[in-house]
Amino acid sequence: MSIGTSIYNILFTDSGITSLVANQIYPNYATQGKQMPMIVYVILSSDPEDTKDLTGDIEDIRVQINVLARTYASIEAISDAVKTRLNRFSGFNSGVTFQTITYNGYLDVPAELDDIYQRAIDFKFRRYI
Numbered sequence: 334m335s336i337g338t339s340i341y342n343i344l345f346t347d348s349g350i351t352s353l354v355a356n357q358i359y360p361n362y363a364t365q366g367k368q369m370p371m372i373v374y375v376i377l378s379s380d381p382e383d384t385k386d387l388t389g390d391i392e393d394i395r396v397q398i399n400v401l402a403r404t405y406a407s408i409e410a411i412s413d414a415v416k417t418r419l420n421r422f423s424g425f426n427s428g429v430t431f432q433t434i435t436y437n438g439y440l441d442v443p444a445e446l447d448d449i450y451q452r453a454i455d456f457k458f459r460r461y462i
Contacts, residue, residue, distance in 0.1 A: 335429075336376060336394055336429060336458065337360050337374070337376060338427050338428075339426045339427040339428065339429040339431075340360075340374050340376075340458075341360065342426055343418065343419065343422065343426050343427075344358050344372060344374070344398075344415065344418065344419075345358055347414070349414040349417065350372070350411070350415060350418060353407070353410055353411045353414055354370050354411060355368070357369070357370065357371035357372065358372045358373075359372070359373045359374075360373070360374060360375075361374075361375055363401075369401055369403055369449070370402035370403070370407050370408070370411055371400075371401050371402075372399065372400055372401075372411065372415065373399040373401065374397070374398050375396065375397045376394060376395075377395040379393075379394050379395075380392065380393045380394075380395075381393075390461055390462055391460070391462065392461075392462045393457055393458070394457070394458040394459075394460065395437075395455065395457055396457075396458055397453050397455055398415055398419075398455075398456065399442075399452070399453050400412050400451065400452045401449055401451045402450050403448055403449065405450050408441075408450045412439065416454065419434045419456055420434065420435065420436040420456075421433060421434065421435070422434040430461045431458060431459065431460050431461075432459040432461060433459050434456055434457070434458050434459070435456060435457045435459070436456055437456060437457055438454075439452055439454040440452070440453045440455075
């Protein structure tokens with residue numbers, strides 16, 4: 334399985350998250366007109382660890398989880414649920430074995446539209462390859 338499928342499944346199978354966003358979880362972008370609140374996850378970079386003689390068996394993947402909602406209170410609640418689910422997660426999910434997932438901070442993104450709040454949350458996913 335792909336890392337994207339695994340990210341989706343980790344988020345979607347958490348009742349704390351789905352109670353806040355239902356099934357509104359998307360890779361890369363959400364088309365216009367989708368219901369809010371929602372989560373959009375983006376894989377920003379991949380950095381496999383090399384050894385002296387060959388490619389190592391660990392890969393660090395930087396992932397941004399974007400939370401979009403109509404109220405600031407909603408992005409805070411959803412962000413807390415996402416952080417609780419992902420931070421320090423380890424184990425097997427959807428064909429991917431994670432050594433650990435680490436929370437790396439967030440940024441409240443200024444909205445281009447008056448009635449949308451957005452928060453970008455950064456994580457490092459460390460997986461075995």
